[in-house]
Amino acid sequence: MHDIRFIRENPAAFDAALSRRGLEPMSASLLVVDEERRANIKLAEDSKAVINTASKAAGNAKAQGNQSEFEQLQEKVAFTKQFMAANVELAEKKDRELRDALSRIPNLPLDQVPDGPDESGNVEIRRWGTPRVMDFKPLEHFDIPGAKGGLDFQTAAKLSGSRFVVLRGAVARVHRALAQLMLDLHTNEHDLAETWTPVLVKEEAMYGTNQLPKFAEDSYQTTNGWWLIPTSEVTLTNSVAGDILDEATLPLRLTAHTHCFRSEAGSAGKDTTGMLRQHQFEKVEMVTICTPETALAEHDRMTKCAEAVLERLGLPYRTIVLCTGDMGFGSQKTHDLEVWLPGQNTYREISSCSTCGQFQARRMNARYRPAGGKPEFVATLNGSGLAVGRCLIAVLENGQENDGSVTLPAALAPYLGGKTRITAEGALV
Secondary structure (H helix, E strand, O other): OOOHHHHHHOHHHHHHHHHHOOOOOOHHHHHHHHHHHHHHHHHHHHHHHHHHHHHHHHHHHHHOOOHHHHHHHHHHHHHHHHHHHHHHHHHHHHHHHHHHHHHOOOOOOOOOOOOOOOHHHOEEEEEEOOOOOOOOOOOOHHHOHHHHOOEEHHHHHHHOOOOOOEEOHHHHHHHHHHHHHHHHHHHHOOOOEEEOOOOEEOHHHHHHOOOOOOOHHHOEEOOOOOEEOOOOHHHHHHOOOOOEEEHHHOOEEEEEEEEEEOOOOOOOOOOOOOOOOOOEEEEEEEEEEEOHHHHHHHHHHHHHHHHHHHHHHOOOEEEEEOOOOOOOOOOOEEEEEEEEEOOOOEEEEEEEEEEOOOHHHHHHOOEEEOOOOOOEEOEEEEEEEEEHHHHHHHHHHHHEOOOOOEEOOHHHHHHOOOOOEEOOOOOEO
16 A cells, blocks of 8 residues: 555655556545545644643633633533544544555556556566477377376366366376475575465455455455455465564565465456466465565565576576566566466466565555664565466476376476376376
């Protein structure tokens, strides 16, 4: 959420940053509400001073036996109390109105973020690996003979409907191995603290990481008010909500492997075949809580942690910086990793790493205390490290052979009992 004081002091800069996101100026309408709110607060404060003065005078009048003056002052106190209460109520109403408006406005892009209307304005900053040249027409993951029996979309549809899958046998085991490899890499080599969190959260947790109120339709809510997390960014980031952390404890670097749930509202007709876009999936998430001054360095570090997973698996990828028209609601700057999928003959997103500045911390009231200073809002970052299902797709498609088998990355062998291949019949050998 935005700081109204910044908008008050920098209205032109605020509007200019919003225009880079393709939005109309908003500072004027926000400042009208802010001015009304502040006026009501001042009237309430002035009323309190009048009440205190009149109450004291009434006490003196009563002590002196001046009944008429006492009664007049009492009436003044009663009237002023009503006036004060009305202005307190108006100030609270305007405060809610202002907070709601601010909560629906996306974060401001950093200066180094490229301008652009949509994904066409994204900028590639590096590539790793060379896509393998295959002497046969590569198949998509759901058509590879060795994987086909382990991807049961028909049973999933019977159980849950579209955009679900049941994984079986060798494919299910490789899926599990991928998540284990990611966690081990992040905890043993990248110094992230492994965490296990709930997947059901309160509404304020979804608000804290800006899924609410604007994107309620993208998530699932239970009948008793809990929300299913779209990613453990929600739980990991909100773990410091309302806290004041010691600066010496920062940065906090966390990782968690969880189920994730997304309604995929607005994606009708997109990636309907296969398991690229699912309502339920697994992800190994990374979250960093740090000081604002270190956020950009932490962003680069987090991106490298995600890249390291793809490199360990030998999967070609490219890293891009998202333009202003394609970046997420809460992001100041985002790096996307896109892995090569030979079955589609293109790169597809497998990780998104974003720095949010103090945008989420202000919503959560998450702060830290600098040495000898007053509490300030922390900075928050989040990134996929990686999306497990999409990583499975990449492993299957990049490892497919002409005979229908799949050669698996050597890095997975320790998690598969030394086995390195899925046969065309679907056996792990």
